[in-house]
Amino acid sequence: MSSMSQTPTTDREARLDAAIRRHAGEEGPLLPILHAVQAEFGCVDEAAKRRIADALNLTRAEVHGVVSFYHDFHDKPETRPVLKLCRAESCQARGGEALAAHAERVAGARVKIEPVYCLGLCSVGPNAMVGEDLYARLDERGVAELIGAM
Amino acid sequence: MTVVRISDDALAIACGADRVARRFAELGHEVVRVSSWGMHWLEPLVEIDGFGYGPASPADVEAILADQAGGLCIGKIADHPFIAAQTRLTFARAGKTRPLSLDDYAATGGWKGLERARTMTPEAVVEQVKASGLRGRGGAGFPAGIKWDTVRKAANPRKYIVCNADEGDSGTFADRMLMEGDPYLLIEGMTIAALAVGAQRGYIYIRSEYPHAIAKMRAAIRLSAQIVAPFVLEVRVGAGAYVCGEETSMLNSLEGKRGEVRAKPPLPALEGLFGCPTVVNNILTASAVPFVLAEGAQAYADYGMGRSRGTMPIQLAGNVKYGGLYETAFGVTLGELVEKIGGGTGNGRPVKAVQVGGPLGAYFPPALFDTPFDYEAFAAKDGLIGHGGITVFDDTADMAVQARFAFEFCAIESCGKCTPCRIGAVRGRETMDKVIAGDRPASNLALVADLCETMKLGSLCALGGFTPYPVMSAITHFPGDFVRESADAA
Structure with missing residues (x-):
């Protein structure tokens, strides 16, 4: 991949360029780049979209279209801690919906309860994920403790 | 010192396996982290000299070591009825090997299928897969050998093997367990596919909700790179879109595009990843292949x-x-x-x-x-x-609510490319809301049935096309749940 069309002028741009450069030589580099940028900044914002588009010779609209398509990429960073709670059928069958309502009450505005559709632990639900840590067999007390520790 | 075997599968870890393992290590015992036997109600399952104890917590560790945890002991794990009654061909190593150990893999018959394939012509390898009767395990059930043959015969010299590990279905975890528990089996299966069709590169597309599987597969690819060379494998991570489990939207995603479904034809076997002939197989399909090659097609087809x-x-x-x-x-x-x-x-x-x-x-x-x-x-x-x-x-499940959820899920996950799915799912959810509220249930259910017909026949892929299955089966088999108290009657 050719060098960036504009030299980085800020620390943020330098970090962004480094994330782009790490994957720019791969086949179909856009998703790996977006994952790297999301991990680095907690979001893929407007400035990042433009710089990625520049680097990959895409339009800003094309990059925006991809960012907005996938649940994992966000326009703005989430400032609250996030608990991903599985809301799919197997967890529903194990009381997941009532647990989700309880989790929302406990979390209030401090912790974000985000739905996730299946963590692949479907025989031991209800399940949750915080970062890359997994939690199974959650009940009301368990989920409250988890939220309290976040 | 006792040798203690505990799974490092994500499910076991979510149930507390790491804490149990740490406790054994603190007491000076050797902990070996193996794959999961798949008896999830017993996780974390502790294995000592073939005997199983589960579900174990750190507080149980001393009792287990003193042989005083009678209630937790399930006897010899291999003799447990849940295990003994199974026919494990793909999951033959489950519970028995260290997932990333190349020694364990080779000692349990690993690479035998690949070695045999290397002595055969590509046609003969494809013939074996055809004769085994193996069908796509992702859902569609298409004969794997016929798909491979199409790619083998394609003229373009640049070809790909893509493994679909976007296991997003609730109630499924076999792909995850395979990748975390026996990653070399998948690698061997994909390498055999590459030999059979003449592919140079392979991608494993894993959903981002599976961080443990991603880490294991990446490590396994690194450790086995010399064995599978010149074939080159790489893991790509999904980004939270259920529809990318559909093969053509997964290919778009791998190319760095929106995960929108492609119209077929052209078939991915002829114009797949980057427009090149591509084998797209589910994890379980590719992982069944080493057995077929090692033991012969008939040995597989006999089941x-x-x-x-x-x-x-x-x-x-x-x-x-x-x-x-x-x-x-x-x-x-x-x-x-x-x-x-x-x-x-x-x-x-x-x-x-x-x-x-x-x-x-x-x-x-x-x-x-x-x-x-x-x-x-x-x-x-x-x-x-x-x-x-x-x-x-x-019996507490409300099937009208489940039917509504099927539409809601489809609405959340629709890629938006075709109208029956994009609009139909939303209208279906709204109509189910009316049914649940008791608003003209008979005529609204007739509308749902009509809508399902349109979605089934008019959608581009299985997301819109199959959403009618949960909806209509709930209506057909549980009609009582759809008779609601009318809001106006009060």
Whole structure:
């Protein structure tokens, strides 16, 4: 991949360029780049979209279209801690919906309860994920403790 | 010092396996982290000299070591009825090997299929897969050998092997367990596919909700790179889109595009990744191939019934007493799986419904429990076996709410490319809301049935096309749940 069309002028741009450069030589580099940028900044914002588009010779609209398509990429960073709670059928069958309502009450505005559709632990639900840590067999007390520790 | 074997599967870890392992290590014992046996209700399962103890907590460790944890002891794990009654071909190593150990893999027959394939012509390898009767385990059930042959015969010299590990169906976890527990098996299967069709590169597309599987596969690819060379493998991570489990939207995603479905034709076998001939196989399909090559096509085809040959790793999930992975030959009935092997519901209430095949699979009532697990038999009952997941619901389930959820899920996950799915799912959810509120249920249900017909026939892929399965099966088999108290009657 050719060098960036504009030299980085800020620390943020330098970090962004480094994330782009790490994957720019791969086949179909856009998703790996977006994952790297999301991990680095907690979001893929407007400035990042433009710089990625520049680097990959895409339009800003094309990059925006991809960012907005996938649940994992966000326009703005989430400032609250996030608990991903599985809301799919197997967890529903194990009381997941009532647990989700309880989790929302406990979390209030401090912790974000985000739905996730299946963590692949479907025989031991209800399940949750915080970062890359997994939690199974959650009940009301368990989920409250988890939220309290976040 | 005692040697203690504990799984490092994500499910075991979510149930506290790391804490149990740490406790054994603190007391000076050697902990070996192995794959999971798949008896999930017993996780974390501790194995000492072949005997199992579970579910274990750190507080149980000293009692287990002193042989005073009688209540937790299940006897010899290999003799446990849940394990002894299975036919494990794909999951033959489950519980027995260290997932990333190349020594363990080779010592248990690993690479034998690949070695044999290397002595054969590509045509002969494809013939073996054809003769085995192996069909796509992702859901569609297309004969794997025919797909491979199409790619083999394609003229373009640049070809790809893509493995679909975007296992998003609720109630399924076999792909995850395979990648975390026996990653070299998948690598061997994909390498055999590459030899058979003449591919140079392979991608494994893993959903981002599976960080443990991503880490294991990446490590396994690194450690086995010399063995599979010149074939080159790489993991790509999805980004939270269910529809990317559909093969053409997965290919778009791999190319760095929106995960929108492509119209077929052209078939991915002829114009797939970057427009090149591509084998797209599910994890379980590719992982069945080493057995076929090592033991011969007939050895695999000897299992099963009708046109469903071999074994299926079935996943027992939801409100089930004995949940986990149960690999068996096709032909076992749904009732045996749910009532006998699964032990009914986890909380002891009666089973009301089971959803087979994930969010796009039909709900089956106990009246249909005599249906044998077989692609055609399920299709004849307006259902599908999909990826082999069975989610059990007790009698508190409200099937009208489940039918509404099927539409809601489709609306959330629709890629937006085709109208029946994009608009139909939203209108379906709204109409189900009216039914649930008691607003003209008869005419609104007729509308839902009509809408389902349109979605089934008019959608580009299985997301819109199969959402009618859970909806219509709920309406057909549980009509009582759709008779609601009218809001106006009050």
